[in-house]
Amino acid sequence: MSLNSKNPFLNNKTFSSTAVSKRDEVHHATIIDYNEEMTLSGTINKSLILFLLLTASATVIWWLTFNGMNPLVAAIGGAVVGLVLVLIAAFKPQYSPYLAPGYALFEGLFIGGISAIFEVKYPGIVVQAVGATFVTFMVCLGLYKYKIVKVTEQFKSVVVAATLAIATYYLISWVFSMFTSFVPVHYGNSLMSIGISVFVIIIAALNLFLDFDRIEKGVEQKMPKYMEWYGAMGLMITLVWLYIEFLRLLSKLNSKN
Template structure:
């Protein structure tokens, strides 16, 4: 069974193991040969291990975010740390996507640098729209809990059709954002989602829904990967992928709330 996600982490096929006769076919010697740095004696991936590492990454992200927020409150211009954090975080994501066995080293760094970005962008939004950050955090937290509950109790079931629709929508959004960025940079033209029109607000709400649906894909792949007893480093890999989705969701909440506030 092939499990996919929009997240470059959570759709990496290096860890897909086929089941034959109900038994997972897992050749440890081949895996060690492929990743010389891996010691499978350290154990295999578990859901609890992934949860623990997700909390570690979240804590590191909050540390980075607080650092930028504090410096901004002290009069420091957050642009350097915000842009620098975003660039370094993106580079670490790319490296981890191609070198997932290094996730144990890359994931903490990503969390910290992404925290710098989050802290800076949050400070900028908060300065313009007081109270928006706590609203965005609350929206992200509630959305995560609702999606987790819906998945845990199998109210929402992830099948191949579900995956295909969510992945297609996510790729469409990513393509639109890329075209919008190029149009703004090259032609100084802003697409409709930059404004605070009802259409722009509706678009942001749609993006939040798609980001939330990606959480189901993340939950599903984490559960399936643990069931297939993938290598231990996949806990960091999966936790990093889940954090990427949460960051995206938070940023989209900031955008939506800023548009609503600008109309008041």
């Protein structure tokens, strides 16, 4: 049984169905334009574009925050619109060339607003979180590239199961905290809370391996060119998740000082 990446953009169903349609297209075509196929370099370029858009958007909110604007509205608005674009792209990946840049811009509002809120309370935390995210990404990329970590079906099943468990726990905790006086155990700076944050970061990092594997498989299957945007957008989602979790962990550690 083939298991999916938790990241909705890099799941087997979407990539497999796209690959089938691409094979049909090649089978009936007289002339094949290989410039219209997904490539690794193209996906990397799209990822860099999304990163620059997200950074630019986050920088604007960051600057406005430290010039008197309340970043909460921008952060919430960016998160909501970003989620909507994610859901649309999950069902309509062919629109990814338009949805992915939009996601990066609106997610930048969220990242910029949240980062500014944390920075005000814990000066220097954003640089630490960015550095930790970058180092984690490079380490995971190196481990994957040199086949030190191999993405087997068993590996996928463990990561997917753990990710689903985290998502379920977060959802239940949020619902209970909204309507009751329940305080989730991952709140605060207790050892239990810090341990949970470390565990979530590890799982988020492991999702990067699934993302790398799915992008590589997409290139091998010669998927349509728009899947470069789709893959880049999925990878960006994982990196945003990883960055937010680093912010939360660092805030807990700083609050104990």
